[in-house]
Amino acid sequence: MTQTVPYIGTRGFAGERDFAGAILDGLAPDGGLYVPAQWPEAGAATAALSPGSYKDQVLALLRLFGAGRLGDAALETAAERTSQAFLKDGRTPLVQLEDDLWLLELFHGPTHAFKDMAMQMMAPLTAAALAQRDEDLLLITATSGDTGAAAVRAFGGTERIKLVVLHPHNRVSPVQRRQMTVDAPANVLNLAIEGDFDDCQRLVKTLLADDHVRAAGAVSSVNSINWGRLLGQVPYYLAAARASGVANPDFVVPTGNFGDAFAGWIARKIGGSVGHLHAAVNQNDALARALNDGVYQRTTARPSASISMDVQAPSNFERLVFEALGRDAARTEALFSTFVREGEVTLPADALKALRAEVSASSVSEAQTAAMIQTAHRRWGQVVCPHTAVGLVAALARRDAGAGPQIVLATAHAAKFPDAVEAALGTPPQAPAALAALENRPEAFAICGPQTDGVRDRVLAHRRA
Numbered sequence: 001m002t003q004t005v006p007y008i009g010t011r012g013f014a015g016e017r018d019f020a021g022a023i024l025d026g027l028a029p030d031g032g033l034y035v036p037a038q039w040p041e042a043g044a045a046t047a048a049l050s051p052g053s054y055k056d057q058v059l060a061l062l063r064l065f066g067a068g069r070l071g072d073a074a075l076e077t078a079a080e081r082t083s084q085a086f087l088k089d090g091r092t093p094l095v096q097l098e099d100d101l102w103l104l105e106l107f108h109g110p111t112h113a114f115k116d117m118a119m120q121m122m123a124p125l126t127a128a129a130l131a132q133r134d135e136d137l138l139l140i141t142a143t144s145g146d147t148g149a150a151a152v153r154a155f156g157g158t159e160r161i162k163l164v165v166l167h168p169h170n171r172v173s174p175v176q177r178r179q180m181t182v183d184a185p186a187n188v189l190n191l192a193i194e195g196d197f198d199d200c201q202r203l204v205k206t207l208l209a210d211d212h213v214r215a216a217g218a219v220s221s222v223n224s225i226n227w228g229r230l231l232g233q234v235p236y237y238l239a240a241a242r243a244s245g246v247a248n249p250d251f252v253v254p255t256g257n258f259g260d261a262f263a264g265w266i267a268r269k270i271g272g273s274v275g276h277l278h279a280a281v282n283q284n285d286a287l288a289r290a291l292n293d294g295v296y297q298r299t300t301a302r303p304s305a306s307i308s309m310d311v312q313a314p315s316n317f318e319r320l321v322f323e324a325l326g327r328d329a330a331r332t333e334a335l336f337s338t339f340v341r342e343g344e345v346t347l348p349a350d351a352l353k354a355l356r357a358e359v360s361a362s363s364v365s366e367a368q369t370a371a372m373i374q375t376a377h378r379r380w381g382q383v384v385c386p387h388t389a390v391g392l393v394a395a396l397a398r399r400d401a402g403a404g405p406q407i408v409l410a411t412a413h414a415a416k417f418p419d420a421v422e423a424a425l426g427t428p429p430q431a432p433a434a435l436a437a438l439e440n441r442p443e444a445f446a447i448c449g450p451q452t453d454g455v456r457d458r459v460l461a462h463r464r465a
């Protein structure tokens with residue numbers, strides 16, 4: 001049975017897309033983010049997601065959210081690939097550190113970070129949606145490292161799709177760069193932009209809206225505002241909660257754009273055994289200040305060791321606010337336009353109360369992060385990446401304040417961030433064979449200046465190729 005699930009936008013767009021429309025669009029035409037017009041009823045979800053293999057759970061979840069019309073073959077491939085990326089030796093990679101503390105290792109996929117799970121699921125679904133429409137698609141994305149690598153390995157070689165990845169030249173770690181540039185499939189173009197990550201993001205925004213680019217065919221992005229990205233992260237919350245053996249464990253999520261944490265919110269919303277959600281941020285603490293002080297304020301992102309969380313305006317926060325406002329799109333729209341215009345907005349008291357009932361957040365300093373990399377090694381024999389360390393600092397502070405059982409998401413393998421780990425431990429982390437094998441291999445990327453014209457020419461040439 002194929003269920004139709006309509007999607008609406010957080011800013012009032014009601015042109016109702018189906019699942020395929022939502023993932024191909026990325027962002028709603030009015031700038032809002034897609035959410036299902038109604039959340040599946042919790043009981044139905046629990047029934048659909050009753051224990052089975054991880055792959056079966058993914059299939060059930062995809063059908064529950066209306067992906068069934070893309071056809072069984074596409075769903076099977078999507079579920080198989082995300083399951084392969086998640087499981088370690090066929091099992092849920094949950095590691096118990098102490099009686100009431102676990103790490104969920106989300107780094108056993110092809111690029112050793114949690115973004116693999118959603119990207120591996122998205123590629124076959126996107127290809128199927130394009131086949132149904134007989135369309136081609138150009139995907140353009142900016143990356144500070146992990147997103148680009150996961151996108152190249154997921155969408156590389158995918159029919160009907162050309163992918164362009166912009167990374168800041170000499171500002172991603174060599175490990176991350178090689179994951180994008182070694183053996184890059186022909187449909188992938190890697191551009192190293194002479195500038196910083198913000199330049200890359202600005203270029204993507206400009207190109208997505210550019211008349212010449214749009215005239216050449218459909219164009220979209222694969223960033224974490226995409227509904228499909230979020231959905232790909234829901235099943236591991238359900239699997240981890242089950243594997244822990246405790247009822248409703250809290251989850252501590254190292255957070256940047258709030259995509260991963262919002263997936264946890266969805267898991268709970270549909271009846272999963274998920275307790276409180278805590279977003280652990282680094283020194284870029286806009287989200288923590290919004291939830292703790294009630295003022296959502298844009299600041300300039302400061303580079304930190306947990307670079308994938310250096311985010312100053314977490315895009316998925318809008319989905320949480322939309323829900324906290326009782327799905328009032330007009331108020332959501334007003335709030336985020338004020339934020340864009342003024343650089344800050346005070347959260348209304350009712351919204352703040354509702355937000356705090358759903359999620360809490362705390363900020364972790366660079367010194368605490370480095371100290372935790374040492375503590376994790378000494379106390380539990382674990383070599384953790386800086387993002388995971390941020391989560392562990394928050395979890396231990398919560399435990400001191402009386403929190404119960406907690407699962408911390410380990411979002412990347414330590415070997416992706418060798419400098420920070422070596423600085424803390426004195427020795428570099430040991431790289432998995434697949435990462436080590438990338439060293440000293442030829443890389444394919446073009447270096448270009450941050451001017452729109454030059455980048456646009458290369459992007460259009462890649463689309464035509």
Ligand SMILES: *Cc1c(COP(=O)(O)O)cnc(C)c1O
Pocket residue numbers: 113114115146147224254255256257258259260261308309387411412
């Ligand atoms: C992207 C990323 C994060 C942040 O995830 P969000 O969904 O943006 O909150 C955390 N850790 C690592 C290693 C990442 O790559």
